[in-house]
Amino acid sequence: MPVSRWTLPSVTFRWMLLVLLAWGPVASAATDKVDAYLRAEMARNHIPAAAVAVIRDGKVLKLQAYGTANLEANVPATTRSTFQIASGTKMFTAVLLMDLVGQGKLRLDDPISQYIDGTPPAWKGITVRHLASHTSGLKPGPPDADMPGVAAAVEAAKKVPLASAPGEKAAYGSDDFTLLTSILEKVSGTPYPQLLRDRITTPLGMSHTGFDNAAHDAEHIVLTSDVVPGRVATYQWKTDHQQQYWFVYPHYTRAAGGLFSSVTDMSKFVSALMGDTLLNAELRKALWTPATLNDGTPGGFAVGWTVGRYRGRAEVGHSGGPALSDTVYFPEEKLAVIVLTNQRKLTPTLAHGVANFYLTPPAFLNDPGIPDALPARTTALKQVVTSLAEGRADASPFTGALKQDVGELNEWMSLQLGGLPPLSRLVLLSESPDHGTRTYRAVHGRDQTKQWLVTFDAAGLISEVDVKEE
Structure with a gap:
């Protein structure tokens, strides 16, 4: 229009x-x-x-x-x-929740049993904050297309055992926000x-x-x-x-x-x-x-x-x-x-x-890291990182599930890393005593970084990788 x-x-x-x-x-x-x-x-x-x-x-x-x-x-x-x-x-849902907090209509640390009737005993420790931060312990799962509404979804959730204790860990799922919907609508009347x-x-x-x-x-x-x-x-x-x-x-x-x-x-x-x-x-x-x-x-x-x-x-x-x-x-x-x-x-x-075009480089950019007792392992990893960014890594550096799923690994790593400048260096930040688990800072171009947690087996093959921002 x-x-x-x-x-x-x-x-x-x-x-x-x-x-x-x-x-x-x-x-x-x-x-x-x-x-x-x-x-x-x-x-x-x-x-x-x-x-x-x-x-x-x-x-x-x-x-x-x-x-x-x-x-x-x-x-x-x-x-x-x-x-x-x-x-x-x-x-948006979070802002609506905090708006009600600001109006004094609820508190983040209120137990959800204060707003939801008939909660099971296992939910006794769950608070509104737990729901909003995905730390409730509710079992994550896909939504049910046949669920008729919020009330029915809340009743269905009551029948599912908790996956973990409230506050034990964060687990991303939709049921937390279904229960929040029920609370928001009850408290606001809307x-x-x-x-x-x-x-x-x-x-x-x-x-x-x-x-x-x-x-x-x-x-x-x-x-x-x-x-x-x-x-x-x-x-x-x-x-x-x-x-x-x-x-x-x-x-x-x-x-x-x-x-x-x-x-x-x-x-x-x-x-x-x-x-x-x-x-x-x-x-x-x-x-x-x-x-x-x-x-x-x-x-x-x-x-x-x-x-x-x-x-x-x-x-x-x-x-x-x-x-x-x-x-x-x-x-x-x-x-x-x-x-x-x-x-x-x-x-x-x-x-x-x-x-990246609006932020100055991070203060840690030029940190030297720790001495590297296995520089050849780091050199080999640098080639693996480059190959993954290009979506063309072969299976030989990997073991276990990563070796079996190297095609999928290439696909998603190239999406995540392919838009970065070329890898300029790897900096070893920490490692386990046996050198089997190592944390690296990957510096791409002049000042773009990722942190890699890499686990190697006894033969030096990569069994696990986790890439995150820092």
């Missing part, structure tokens, strides 16, 4: 004016490099359409769309095109979609954000959906061609995933969280504080948001689909990057790739 035909509400007009005013002085080399980077990644990863927003301290520095939103109709993507953000929906509209999307003028209410018929033959203006079709690359891809989110899982939004609307949402528009400073701090596990260590989730570190900085955010949406926010610098795509076969690396 052409923007020129719209009668824009005043909130949207002011937002567009803010974008234009902010854009002028920052049409710089950084933004040009972002365009080049994203176009290159779109070509490498067969991404038909993408959109990006970069926001610093509430000001939009970059807002751009690329490619084709619908291949069949040859519709170009715009900054108002509506992408499926999948599990990125959880960020259905989840309406609560989202009332508290977030309408006040912020997010006119391109909502659910499509897609559903199969009883025979699972017919799929119906509401019309979503500007909807971007989702695709999955299949060997040598694109296939259109649908994931139908059961309605009872809405708080966990399924929201559609544009990059313009997402930038409004994230910008509002850089100030007090949605939540005050105390509530935002609680929102982004990682849950503490029973052993005293921090979990990987705060209240609905992921928490971690990137380039030596604290980072919060969420991805979805696994990379239909990718939002990262660096609270200390008030810098956020949002990247939306319509390619399902992708890993969430693009927001970090864009952030």
